[in-house]
Amino acid sequence: MQTSTPIRPAQPIRLYRHAISGHAHRVQLMLSLLDLPFDLVDVDLLAKAQKTPEFLALNAFGQVPVIQDGNVTLADSNAILVYLATRYAAPGVWLPTDALGAAQVQRWLSVAAGQIAFGPAVARLIQLFNLPTDPKDAIQRANQLFQVMDAHLQQSDYLVGSTPTIADIANYSYIAHAPEGNVALEPYPHLRAWLARIEALPGFVPMVRSRIGLAA
Secondary structure, X not given: OOOOOOOOOOOOEEEEEOOOOHHHHHHHHHHHHOOOOEEEEEXXXXXXXXXXXXXXXXXXXXXXXXXXXXXXXXXXXXXXXXXXXXXXXXXXXXXXXXXXXXXXXXXXXXXXXXXXXXXXXXXXXXXXXXXXXXXXXXXXXXXXXXXXXXXXHOOOOOXXXXXXXXXXXXXXXXXXXXXXXXXXXXXXXXXXXXXHHHHOOOOOOOOOOOXXXXXX
16 A cells, blocks of 8 residues: 555635535545545525525535535535545545455445435435425335345445445445434444444544434
């Protein structure tokens, strides 16, 4: 593994986020784990602040998170994780540089954008905003995913290898808050142990919890 002194941003990175967004939290968590200076800019999603011309100039899709790092403006939580790990971490620490390790991380980033987003994240969203949608399918998808992840984590401390990577950070937030969407974590001991390992990392910051679902 290469060793070099990571660079530092010339000024605090600006993170546009919503406090209960798991997508935004994974970026805030990564910034904190890397001990980078950053400023939080809260975007009022309920007031549609993400659809204003000013915000759409930052992200044409009208979604949080977005970061501004000097002259770099970047949207999409997983893309931001790749950027931060590549620019500000020592090579190979949070994002493997070998072909297989990089591919395995990408696999779990796809899970974060797919099964996580349409499973525990949707189940939680339905509860948070009392949406007139049956959460049964989202809860079922979450439990199917958690069964797979629990079996995987029985063999490995982290999603990819023996040390944390951005794959873990991308998947953490919505899994940790799955009970808010009425998805219980008790049946998955290895998944819960993995959550505890993430929470024990130096610089860990939690996401705001909501008193809904099984978490109430």
